[in-house]
Amino acid sequence: MREDYAIERFRKNGYKITPQRQEILKVFVGNNLPLSAEEVHRKVVERYPNISLDTVYRNLSILLELGIISKLDFILEGKSRYELNSGKHHHHLVCLKCGVTEAIDFCPFKSLDREKIEEEKKFEIKKHSFELFGHCELCREKPQEKSF
Numbered sequence: 001m002r003e004d005y006a007i008e009r010f011r012k013n014g015y016k017i018t019p020q021r022q023e024i025l026k027v028f029v030g031n032n033l034p035l036s037a038e039e040v041h042r043k044v045v046e047r048y049p050n051i052s053l054d055t056v057y058r059n060l061s062i063l064l065e066l067g068i069i070s071k072l073d074f075i076l077e078g079k080s081r082y083e084l085n086s087g088k089h090h091h092h093l094v095c096l097k098c099g100v101t102e103a104i105d106f107c108p109f110k111s112l113d114r115e116k117i118e119e120e121k122k123f124e125i126k127k128h129s130f131e132l133f134g135h136c137e138l139c140r141e142k143p144q145e146k147s148f
Ligand SMILES: [Zn+2]
Pocket: 095, 096, 097, 098, 099, 100, 135, 136, 137, 138, 139
């Protein structure tokens, strides 16, 4: 999603475009990796030292509500990440060591017989998530650290 389009969406829904809000938006537009709220905060603080993590969270929920970003729950990692809505369905590779993520176009859901599952289990499928966890190239090159 482009920045001007997102700003238009703010306006249409009666939200003011505060400089901080715009900065949060910029963080997402200039970054196509899913970010945690803490990472967004760290970037915004560089320009707006007074912004609190709470304010970041509040703005993230507005961005979510407006459909500008999506929330990804990386269960194994134990936290949520957010990314700009690209409008294109995809999944992620997630590094367990450094948290770096990469999008993959592959979707395993396509190979499932959705109707059959819904019919057999009397379950209406609304959404799905699929993430692959492992070690990225950089982390694989580093010598193994011992953990005690
Ligand atoms: Zn890594």
